[in-house]
Amino acid sequence: MRQTMSRMNGSTIKQYSTTFLLVGSMASTVQIRAAEAVYHANSNYEAIKQSMLAEFALTARDIPTALHNYTVLAIKSNSTAVKQRALNVALEHEDLRAALDISTHWVVQEPQDVPALFYLSHIALKAHEYELAAETLDKILKIDETADLEEILAGIAPDNTEDRDYLIQALSTSKTKDNPSILVLIAGLEAQNGQLEQALETINRALKKRPKTTGYILMKANLLNSLGNEQETLAWYEKASRKNKNNLEIRLAEAKYLIKLNYSKQALAKLEETIKKWPKSEEALFIAGLTSIDLEEYEKAEKYLVELRYSLKYQNEAYYYLAVNAERKQHYETAKAYYRLVDGSLYTVSRRNMIAIFSEQDKLHDALRFLTQERVNYPQHASFLYLAQADILKRMNNKHAALRLLEEASQNLPEDPELIYAQVLLLDPFEDREILDERLKTLLHIEPNSPTYLNAYAYTLAMQNHRLDDARKYVEKALELAPEQASILDTYGYICYLQNDYATSVSVLEKAYLLNPTVKIGVRYARSLYMNGDMSRFNQMLNQLQQNYPNDPELKQLHSLLLIPSFQTS
Structure with a gap:
């Protein structure tokens, strides 16, 4: 059964190349009886020919022909590989009817083949053929009453209440309706429908039959938690841990729940008991290490995390949290x-x-040297490392060195927009006008629909008071892509102000200020109010800014406006 489920993972049906199919088909002729050699050779030749035609059709994007050939071939053939390939093609191209035909014939040919039954039930569910799915699940459980059916529903559970109710009904009236595997499926569907109390009752029925099944125990805990029964959930975890002392998964689930409730000390105590019993449990060591850091038990944290230095799963996380520690x-x-x-x-x-x-x-020069070496050791992170170095140079008030470094970075990584954007942020809109224009055009060539880059170009043109019509087009496009972004609204309002469209400027900057009430946006909004002749709102805004930013030099702009008459709009 474990093998069966592994074949259901990934994209559900395992892919096989044409070569594999042909070799598999040809290899099968080794066991043919001599008296039937000519007949089977011809049959095998037809199968090879049909599979080749199907693959050629796939290559030519002639999906109907490919599906037809593979469906016929799968129905006629006894090869499992051929059936799986046919199913894969049908599902890949979302032809559920063809997939259902193939899997149905497979089960007819091999009624005791559990993998075939799993495929059929999976596809029947996918096709919303719930009665067929329930019948097929009955057959699986007749062969193996302990089969785990949950994976069949994974990723394809009905996505609406009506379909889930229909499936619950089909499962509840099936011959194996009292089988724990069916009950757990029903409980999961009921929970999805918000019927948490009913789901809890159903999982309790399953637990009576299989009280030690980990999945059932954890499902009950999740249902209790979803119902808001914190103390009942804790009591259930404690009881389950006590009765299943050798179940690591339940122990870890209990500790995680305690951490979720901020009972970190209790969780750490449980984890320490767990580690005594399972000293090599990487998950237990990792959670114990993080919990110890949170509790400021740094020596304990180091003791647990050091154990994970050579872990394939947790090595990077262990090093990171050892550093944090x-x-x-x-x-x-x-x-x-x-x-x-x-x-x-x-x-x-x-x-x-x-x-x-x-x-x-205070060792930024050492940081620069370190990052230079990192670019040699980790070339895949070169963009990030260049940007980090440029940021350090900017902090050191060495803008020219930062620009030189970013220029070097762009030569090595010419299609990296972040490196170009970093240059844009450093270039002067007046002194570096031509190179700035070229960089912005390059950015929009690489990512023409980036609201950030569109806004950057629009704002640069606004700062230069240059090509304002183009600037407005850029910022309007940026707003279409990101309508609730304050920085873009600020640019739009600023451009409208420069174009003497004060009414639009007021409307846009009001929204920008509500989203991000900074002094810069507030001053622009107040100026637009003043130029639009709305003195009442201007005075209100001025008073608000004076209260919020009493010593900000930008407010001098607004005080100077009071010395000149305002403009009244018609």
């Missing part, structure tokens, strides 16, 4: 040493943390 203890050199060892998905965050330590130690 060392940093919490203010052992900064140890932290940096551990951060250096981190790779994978935690690479960038670990290097950012290292840069923060260098900065705290």
Whole structure:
């Protein structure tokens, strides 16, 4: 049964190449009796020919022909590989009717073949043929009453209440309706329908028959938790752990639930008991290490996490949290040493943390040297490393060096928009007008529908008070893509202001300020109100800004406006 389920993983049906099918077909002729050699050779030749025609049709995107040939071949052939290939093609091209025909004939030919029955029940569910699915599940359980059927529903459970009710009805009236495997399927469907009390009752029936099944125990815990019964859930976990002392999965689930409820001390105590019994359990060691850090038990954290340094699954996470642990203890050199060892998905965050330590130690030059070496050791992270170095140079007030570095980076990685955008942010809109225009055009060539890059181009043109009609088109397109982004609304309002379209400017900047009430946006909004002749709202806005930002120099712009008459719009 375990083999059967492994064949259901991935895209459901395992793919086989044409070559494999042909070799498999030809190999099968070895056992043919001599008297029937000519007949079977001809039959085998026709099968090879038909499979080749099907594959050629697939290559030519002639899906109907391919499906027809493979369906006929699967129905006529006794080859499991051919049937699986035919099913894969049918499902890949979402022809459930063909898949159903193939799997149905397979079961007719081999009624005791459990994998074939699994395929048929899976496809029947996918095709919403719930009565057929229930009948097929009955047949599976007749062959093996302990079969685990949950994987059949994985990823294809009915997606609406009506269909789930229909399937529940079909399963509840089947011959094996009291089988625990059927009951757990029904409980899962009831839970999806929000019938949590009913689902709990159903899983309890399954547990009476199989009280030690881990999946059933954990499902009951999840249902109790979903019902908001915190104490009952804790009591159930405690009871299940006590009665299943040798079940690591239940022990770990209990500890995770305690952590979820912020009972970290109790969780750590449970984890320590678990580690005594299963000293090599990587998950237990990892959770215990993280929980110890949270509880500021740093020595314990190190003891558990060090055990995972050579773990295939947790190595990077172990190094990362060993570094965090060392940093919490203010052992900064140890932290940096551990951060250096981190790779994978935690690479960038670990290097950012290292840069923060260098900065705290006032060793930014050392950070620059470190990042240069990292580009040699980790060329796949070159873009991130260049950007990190440029940011450090900017913090060191060395903008020209940062621009030179980013120019070098763009030559090595010419299609990387983030490196170009970093240059855009550093270039002066007046002194570097031509190169800035070229960089912005390159950005939009690489990602023409990026609201960030469209907004950057529009804002640059607005700052230059240049090509305002083009700027407005860019920012309007950016707004279509990201209508609730304050920075884009701010640019749009600023452009409208420069075009003397004060009414639109007021409307847009009001929305921008509500989304992000910064002094910069507030001052632009107030200026637009003033130029639109709305003195009442202008005064309200001025008072609000003075209260929120009493010493901000940008407010001087608004005070100067009071010395000149406002403009009244018609």
